[in-house]
Amino acid sequence: MNEEISKLIHLQSIDSEIDGFDKEIEDKQQEVAEMEQSISNKENSIGQCQEKTDALDQQNSGIEESLTDAKARIKDSQNKMMKVQTSREHQALLKEIEDNKKLIKNNEDQLIAIMEQVEELKKEAEELENLCKGEKKLLTDAVKKVENAVKKINSRKKTVLKKRNSLAPDLRPATMKRYDILRSKRNGSAVVGAKNGVCQGCFMTIPPQQFNEVRKGDKLNFCPTCQRILYFEEETETSDA
Numbered sequence: 001m002n003e004e005i006s007k008l009i010h011l012q013s014i015d016s017e018i019d020g021f022d023k024e025i026e027d028k029q030q031e032v033a034e035m036e037q038s039i040s041n042k043e044n045s046i047g048q049c050q051e052k053t054d055a056l057d058q059q060n061s062g063i064e065e066s067l068t069d070a071k072a073r074i075k076d077s078q079n080k081m082m083k084v085q086t087s088r089e090h091q092a093l094l095k096e097i098e099d100n101k102k103l104i105k106n107n108e109d110q111l112i113a114i115m116e117q118v119e120e121l122k123k124e125a126e127e128l129e130n131l132c133k134g135e136k137k138l139l140t141d142a143v144k145k146v147e148n149a150v151k152k153i154n155s156r157k158k159t160v161l162k163k164r165n166s167l168a169p170d171l172r173p174a175t176m177k178r179y180d181i182l183r184s185k186r187n188g189s190a191v192v193g194a195k196n197g198v199c200q201g202c203f204m205t206i207p208p209q210q211f212n213e214v215r216k217g218d219k220l221n222f223c224p225t226c227q228r229i230l231y232f233e234e235e236t237e238t239s240d241a
């Protein structure tokens with residue numbers, strides 16, 4: 001096999017390994033990001049509970065004020081009652097007292113309903129806070145673990161990068177350029193095997209004449225469909241024969 005081809009195969013395997021490290025790091029950082037998102041969602045919900053509680057507290061003050069006023073009006077009516085002369089005036093005062101009593105009953109019912117809602121919100125916020133506490137602890141552990149894992153991955157990556165740096169200068173600049181473009185366009189794979197006359201990158205058939213040249217390996221061959229650099233891979237028995 002042409003030396004350039006074997007170097008390209010080696011380079012591809014190194015780069016795939018490096019990509020694998022990067023993917024590993026990305027996955028681990030993604031895990032942490034998801035945990036952070038979950039905590040932040042819960043903190044938002046806690047904030048919403050607090051906002052609702054504040055609004056209810058305000059409503060509560062308004063109702064309490066109305067209640068105090070109604071009580072004062074009853075007292076007032078009761079005081080007037082002693083001074084009225086006619087039965088008509090008496091009846092009117094009685095009605096006023098009755099109306100205010102109804103209002104008080106209504107206000108008290110509202111206050112109970114608000115209290116129940118506030119308690120429910122408080123419970124909800126407490127549950128969320130407990131969950132948050134647990135998740136934050138898990139997050140701290142996860143961040144440490146990921147930091148350590150990333151360190152290990154990076155040191156493995158460094159070793160592999162050294163190998164790459166010693167290999168890449170041996171390749172012609174034009175070949176390297178082509179290789180780099182293919183890697184960026186073809187999801188990281190620039191050099192692929194050709195097996196049983198089929199490109200293992202795009203799985204399209206290679207014309208027999210060209211496949212023969214790939215088998216000989218005297219010069220660089222490119223897949224006519226995906227343009228990847230091809231090398232000959234031993235044919236395997238098809239299992240469905």
Ligand SMILES: [Zn+2]
Binds near residue numbers: 226
């Ligand atoms: Zn192809």
